[in-house]
Amino acid sequence: MPNERLRAVMTSGGWTHADLGRVTGVDPKSVERWVNLGRVPRRATALKAAEVLGEDVHALWPALRQSRAAQKVSPELVAVYDQRADLPVSLFVDLLASARERVDVLVYAAVFLHEAYPKLNDLLRERAAAGCTVRIAVGDADSVNVRQRGMEEEFGHGIETRCRLALMHFRPLTAVQGIEVRTHGTTLYNSLYRADDQVLVNAHMWGVNAYRAPVWHLRRHGSGGMFDTYADSFSAVWATAEPVEE
Structure with a gap:
């Protein structure tokens, strides 16, 4: 499922797949998959992308909020x-x-x-x-x-x-x-x-x-x-x- 929120933020800011890939250190094809296929980047990459886009990371990728909560379950x-x-x-x-x-x-x-x-x-x-x-x-x-x-x-x-x-x-x-x-x-x-x-x-x-x-x-x-x-x-x-x- 496409990430329409990410698409809208990139469009309004004039960001291309190549631009966002360059500042986050990933291949433009990875950014394309974030947008068109709804793929979720690694947390560190997502945080960097959200920072340069001026957007909340959990607003762009709600799944990261869920994974963080899951990580809080004690391994014990x-x-x-x-x-x-x-x-x-x-x-x-x-x-x-x-x-x-x-x-x-x-x-x-x-x-x-x-x-x-x-x-x-x-x-x-x-x-x-x-x-x-x-x-x-x-x-x-x-x-x-x-x-x-x-x-x-x-x-x-x-x-x-x-x-x-x-x-x-x-x-x-x-x-x-x-x-x-x-x-x-x-x-x-x-x-x-x-x-x-x-x-x-x-x-x-x-x-x-x-x-x-x-x-x-x-x-x-x-x-x-x-x-x-x-x-x-x-x-x-x-x-x-x-x-x-x-």
Whole structure:
């Protein structure tokens, strides 16, 4: 499809294919294809052409706006799920089972894991025995932020009860070498389930129970990306958390 906007701008400015090709460093036949066939030049070339034509680059080539947006999708993003309830527990289990160096779990309660997979503690013991460092941070049932979360979800004292239940589930692991369990009282913006360079992030939304909130699966890609941001967040919470005694 011809690029009529580009044709009109060139015509009004007295630009020929050869003229625009010369100032942008491309063959005149390439410019002809931009106009007559609607071809989209490389971004750097398009920016130079738009500058000399005195026109907005996205007005001449709207597709460049779309491609820029697509490039903003993180290479670390593996998948996005509408809500945690859509994920089988096996996805969490398989992720944790894949760990070779590190398992980090940051939640308020997440008792759905033990309820759906009673052998979770056995799995974590196996990972620790294989050399993994396992860190589990659950919500302090007596903290202001946990109580506030219960009110926001209209869950009342249920969230506090579930935090105590989660601690009951995880407490036996405090005697296992390589595993540490702590309680935290931070505002929990996301629940994190990390295994080495992968993490499942369960978002928290005001007034919405975590099982109805989205989950994204990230895999680390270089340094300084989304994965590292969440890993650093875990470390910051962990530093404030209180160790659970046997």
